[in-house]
Structure formats: C-alpha cells, structure tokens
Amino acid sequence: MKKIGILFGQENTFPQAFVDRVNSKKERGIIAELAQVNVVEQGKPTQYDVLIDRISQDIPFYRAYLKNAALGGTAVINNPFWWSADDKFFNNAIATKIGVAVPKTVILPSNQHPPDTNANSMRNLEYPLDWEYIFNYVGFPAFFKPFAGGGWKNVYNPQNKNEFFRDYHDTGTLVMLLQEAIDFTEYFRCYCLDRREVRIMQYDPKQPHHLRYVQNPKPIEAKLLQKIEEGVLKINNALGYDFNTVEFAVRDGVPYAIDFGNPAPDADINSVGEENFEWVVEAAANMAIHRAKKHKKGENNLTWGDFVSSFSSNQKLKSNKKRNK
Secondary structure: OEEEEEEOOOOOOHHHHHHHHHHHOOOOOEEEEEOOOOOOOOOOOOOOOEEEEOOOOOOHHHHHHHHHHHHOOOEEEOOHHHHHHOOHHHHHHHHHHHOOOOOOEEEEOOOOOOOOOOHHHHOOOOOOOOHHHHHHHHOOOEEEEEOOOOOOOOOEOOOOHHHHHHHHHHOOOOOEEEEEOOOOOEEEEEEEEOOOEEEEEEEOOOOOHHHOEOOOOOOOOHHHHHHHHHHHHHHHHHHOOOEEEEEEEEEOOEEEEEEOOOOOOOOOHHHHOHHHHHHHHHHHHHHHHHHHHHOOOOOOOOOOOHHHHHHHHHHHHHHHHHHHO
16 A cells, blocks of 8 residues: 655645545555654654655754655655755756746855854955945845745845845845846746646735735736746756746746745645645645655655756766776
8 A cells, every 4th residue: 555645734725635635536555644743763664655745844853754754765745855955046056057047146145143153254255245246237126035945034125235235234144145126027926746747827926925826817928838837847857846836027028937946835725726726736646646656665766856966977977087087
C-alpha cells in the first residue's frame, strides 16, 4: 500500500479537500491522509511514500523531519533540501541565465550587524557602497524586500533615495533586495504543479488580500498567455519546484517574473475562488498519485531543478577534464 500524507498548518480548506480528492479516485493500492508525526528517529523511514509539505517554512522541526524522511525514501514535495538552500536573489540570478525577464535587482547587506558580530566581522565589505551606481541601475520608485521569506512581510516601496535610507534603517538585521518597480498594465499569478501543469490567474496585488484574484477576468491575448506559460515552466523546471506559484507583471508586452519562489502558495478557497481551488486540488491529487506510482522504496525519490543539476554536472565535467590533462 502506498501512503500519501499532507503536512499543513493553519490552512483549513485545501488539506482535507486534497485528501478527499486523492481517495475519491480509488487508485488501487494508494491512500491519502492528513499526516501524523510522532517520534522522529534519525535515519528511520516514515510511514509515507509521498509527503506534501505546506508548513515547514514556518516550523523548523518539520523541516528536519522532512529531510530525514527524504533520506528514508519519501518523495517530499517540495524538495526540503533545495527549499532550505534557495532564496529570492539566487532565484532571480537563475532567471537571468534561462532567458526569463526579471526586474533589475541588487542585494544589500543588513543595515545593522547580525547578532554576535561587529564591524570586524564585515571587513571585506567596502563601505560606503556605491549608492549612486545602485540608484541609477535600479531607479525609483523601487521595491525593497527581504531576500528570503514571503507573505508581503517587511516590504517597502521607496519613491526616492531619502525614503530608501529611512526604510533601510528600519530593516535592522534583515538582508534586503532593492528591486526595480515594474509599472505594469497586467499582472498574473500562476500555479505550477508537477513542473508541467500551469494555471494562469489574473491578479491585482494592489487590492486587499482576499480580493486579489480577479473575478470575471477579461480575455488574455493568446501570444501573451504563451509567453507566460513558457516562463512558468522554464522557472519551475530550472528550480525543481513541483508545487509553486510564479507572479508576472507585464510591461510593454513583456512579462517580468516578480515573485517565483512560493513553494507553499495560498490555496484557500476563500481567497483563490472556487474555480482556481478546484483546479489546484485536482492537479495536486494527480501529482501526488503520479509520484506515489513512481516511488521506489528506500531510494532517493526527490526531484531537483534542471539548472542546478546541469550546472553541477558541467562543473564536475570541467573538473575531470582538468585532472585528465
């Protein structure tokens, strides 16, 4: 019997709907349930062949549990090792290598020294930074946000350099991104599941959270839809996320990827709406069943991104060539 579990936190509508949908398909030898975690013993496999992770970004204990589960052969969605390693700045850097347009972005050191450090800890950092170059490159207005994390926490929108320095002072020990603000005509949020299923949703980030998914959306030009879908698939195949959302702001017909590291995206029926909810429940159930059928007991059942895998392979090949000279 193959067992699928879902690990979740405060969300109420998606987890049970997912479990019910998997079980309603009556796939022979496959069942799903709300995951149960008790004693976590080092190196010991879990009872689950597939685990959908919706909460470990907030609960470090669960992240450790999932890494241990993956070592025992569980197919964890999303890969907990990659999720622990990536950040928004690195994701942006990858986008520049795979041909997806992104806003001009720089990463900045924390305004205040991290705990247990002082000025000597950062002696390699030239100071002051070349602010004139940075401001000319990014421009104003801009967005100023943490290089890791989400949920629109600690996000600023400085209109000029004076507002930037005011906001920078307030960020404390956070490491931040300063990013070009895209003056968009259209905005989209896109689910991507199993790195092949895409749901493009019209979205308005200027609205209150529960109103951001546009109701009765206007038709979208086929050419633009194709560009967006291609961008979504490029990003998720490069990063290796099997459950993710990608946001695009469209300027002059060009979709710019704004936020695309959301491995536990909102899937609540009360915010995404009934049609989007139905789509993500069905797609997630099909993905989990697919992964359960592919699961090989005791082996590595994680997925990795194409960019990281190919980069590692190329570096290994270069290293072998050097040794063989």
